Amino acid sequence: MLFNYQALENSGKRVEGAIEAVSMDVAIGSLQKRGLIISTIEPAEKEPWYARLSITNRVSNKDVVMLSRQMATLFEAQVSALKIFTLLSSETENPALRKSLDMIVGDLQSGSPISKALSRHPHIFSDFYVNMVKSGEETGKLDETFSYLADHLDRNYEVVSKAKNALIYPAFVITVFVAVMVLMFTFIIPKISAIIVDSGQAVPIYTQIIFWLSNFAIDYGVFLLAALVGVGFFTFRYVRTPAGEASFARFKLDVPILGNLYRKLYLSVIADTMSTMISSGIPMLKAIEVTSTVVENDIYKAVLANVFTEVKGGRSLSQALSDHEEIPSILVQMIRVGEETGESGKIFRTMARFYQRDVINTVDTIVSLIEPVMIVVLGLGVGILLASVLIPIYDIANSAGL
Numbered sequence: 028m029l030f031n032y033q034a035l036e037n038s039g040k041r042v043e044g045a046i047e048a049v050s051m052d053v054a055i056g057s058l059q060k061r062g063l064i065i066s067t068i069e070p071a072e073k074e075p076w077y078a079r080l081s082i083t084n085r086v087s088n089k090d091v092v093m094l095s096r097q098m099a100t101l102f103e104a105q106v107s108a109l110k111i112f113t114l115l116s117s118e119t120e121n122p123a124l125r126k127s128l129d130m131i132v133g134d135l136q137s138g139s140p141i142s143k144a145l146s147r148h149p150h151i152f153s154d155f156y157v158n159m160v161k162s163g164e165e166t167g168k169l170d171e172t173f174s175y176l177a178d179h180l181d182r183n184y185e186v187v188s189k190a191k192n193a194l195i196y197p198a199f200v201i202t203v204f205v206a207v208m209v210l211m212f213t214f215i216i217p218k219i220s221a222i223i224v225d226s227g228q229a230v231p232i233y234t235q236i237i238f239w240l241s242n243f244a245i246d247y248g249v250f251l252l253a254a255l256v257g258v259g260f261f262t263f264r265y266v267r268t269p270a271g272e273a274s275f276a277r278f279k280l281d282v283p284i285l286g287n288l289y290r291k292l293y294l295s296v297i298a299d300t301m302s303t304m305i306s307s308g309i310p311m312l313k314a315i316e317v318t319s320t321v322v323e324n325d326i327y328k329a330v331l332a333n334v335f336t337e338v339k340g341g342r343s344l345s346q347a348l349s350d351h352e353e354i355p356s357i358l359v360q361m362i363r364v365g366e367e368t369g370e371s372g373k374i375f376r377t378m379a380r381f382y383q384r385d386v387i388n389t390v391d392t393i394v395s396l397i398e399p400v401m402i403v404v405l406g407l408g409v410g411i412l413l414a415s416v417l418i419p420i421y422d423i424a425n426s427a428g429l
Contacts (some may be wrong), residue, residue, distance in 0.1 A: 029045055029046070029047055029070070030045065030046050030054045030068055030069065030070055031043070031044075031045050031068070031069060031070075032044060032046060032054070032058060032065060032067065032069075033065075033066045033067045033068075034063035034064055034065045034066055034067040035063065035064040035066065036062065036063060036064075037062055041066075042063070046058065050173075056070060056137060062368055085123065085149070086123050086124045086151045087125075088180060088183070088184045088187075089153075089184060090121055090124055091151060091156075091180055092120075092180045092181050092184055094115060094119070094124070095117060095173050095174075095176045095180060096173075096177045097180055098111060098115070098169075098173040098175040099170055099171075099172075099173035099176075101114070101115075102169045102170035102173060103170040103174075107130065108135060108141055109135045109136065112128055112131050112132045112135060112310035115128055116129050116131075116180060118127035119215055121338060123151075124151065126150045127151055130144075130147070130148070130429050131144045131145065131147075131148070134147065134417070140161075140164060140165055141160055141164060141169070142157050142160040142161035145157050145160055151318065152322070153292075153321060154317050154320045155300060155304070155317045155318070155320065156176060156306070156314065156320045158309060158317050159172055159175065159176055159303065159307055159309070160172060160173075160176075162254075162304075162307045162308055162309050163307070163320065164406075166307075167306060171307075173211040174306060175223070175303050175306070176303075179299055179300070179303045182379075182383060183295075183296060183299065184301060185383075186292065186386050186387065187292070187387070188384050190288065190292060190386065190390050193302045193390045193393065193394045196394075196398075197397050197398075197401055198323060200401060200405070201401075204408070206411075208341065208408075209244070209419050211412065212240060212241045212244040212245075213245055215243055216237065216238065216239055216416070217242075217245065217419060219420070220238045222420075223419045223421075223423065225302075226426075228419060228422055228423055228426065230419060231410075231415070231418065231419065232429055233414075233415050234386060234415045234416065234418070234419050236415075237252075237412065237415040237416065240303075247392075258291055267394065269398050271334055272325050273325050273326070273398050276324045276325040276326045277326055279324065280324070280353070281325060284393065285340065285354050285393075286395070287389070288386065288390065289324070290353070291382050291385050291386045291389060292382075292386050293322050293323075293327050294354075294355070294358065294378075294381035294382045295326050295383045295386055296321060296322050296323075297318055297322055297327065297331070298358070298375045298376075298378040298379035298382060299376075299379035300314075300317070300318045300321050300322075301314050301315075301318055301371075301374035301375045302372055302373075302378075303378040303380050304317060304318070305371055305372040305375060306372040306376070311338065311344065311371075312338060312339055312375060314329075314333055314346070314371070315331055315335045315338060316335050317333065318331055318346075319331035319332050326353060327353060330351045330354065331352050333347070333350075333351070334347040334348055334351075337350075343363075343366055344362055344366065344371075345360075345362045345363035345366055348362065358378055361374050361377070361378055362374060362375075
């Protein structure tokens with residue numbers, strides 16, 4: 028990557044030029060070694076504003092899983108860390124990931140440990156990931172560490188993607204249904220209502236309701252849409268506040284049916300993360316602290332933060348967890364068994380697999396129930412609408428002797 032710079036020499040003479048480096052930090056370090064005092068430095072080619080909006084600038088969990096698999100294989104083949112990251116940087120197709128890997132290469136060239144280099148990119152490598160790599164550096168088992176990470180991320184990716192993908196089909200069908208109903212009420216129904224009213228026939232009450240809804244959609248539809256957008260905007264803003272995040276986190280756990288699914292999902296993440304970290308030799312307190320940053324729910328974050336404080340004060344993990352209703356008793360009992368037998372890592376692994384299977388089974392059950400319920404509800408909606416319009420038209424035809 029090319030950088031333009033302006034700097035001062037020791038004599039006070041101003042100089043400017045360009046330097047090729049994998050990252051800005053490496054470029055600055057090279058210039059400082061020449062005895063230059065840098066005043067300004069920037070990339071020769073600035074990133075266009077629209078590039079920052081591109082979805083290709085995002086690094087997905089799948090990208091990190093694949094990266095971890097590749098690193099595990101290369102470390103197992105005893106390839107040096109610098110060569111691994113240089114190779115992966117040149118091979119990756121994601122621009123954002125390639126940029127971060129280039130910066131990591133620069134940090135490694137400057138003598139930085141891998142974990143420290145990764146920690147500078149928290150949007151890609153979480154605290155959990157960095158701590159796992161740090162443990163691998165200390166034990167000299169980076170190949171096993173990246174393999175653990177890849178397996179862990181792969182399991183979480185499978186469970187979370189399963190839950191998300193289950194909602195795509197119902198959301199698509201409902202969106203299409205709403206769009207069709209809007210077109211019917213704003214374009215089709217008004218024309219039919221004019222024919223029925225002009226005929227002079229008595230209009231049934233259910234047809235009058237349909238006509239009223241159509242007139243309301245035409246007269247006040249824009250205001251209703253603006254109100255919905257406003258409510259959505261302010262709800263989004265509120266959810267991003269600390270109070271809103273806490274309320275939304277609690278709502279996700281309390282909502283019928285889906286709340287149970289969310290609980291199992293968060294418990295599977297907690298158990299799997301704890302299992303991976305403890306099995307890698309990371310101390311219990313550190314594992315609890317890092318796990319609290321991984322779980323994506325403020326309620327469970329608060330639970331783990333409180334558990335961390337109590338365990339630090341001398342209580343056992345099972346005792347600390349037993350005080351919180353968000354943690355099921357079966358998990359507490361299994362953790363107590365693990366503490367007594369010294370097999371906490373295996374116990375967490377067993378519970379992680381249990382909750383992961385439970386999440387997948389729950390998702391499959393919900394999907395199997397959603398489809399027939401959705402078909403019945405949509406069928407009733409369309410049937411009522413058609414009956415409300417066709418019955419008066421049938422009466423008009425009969426009265427006209429057609």
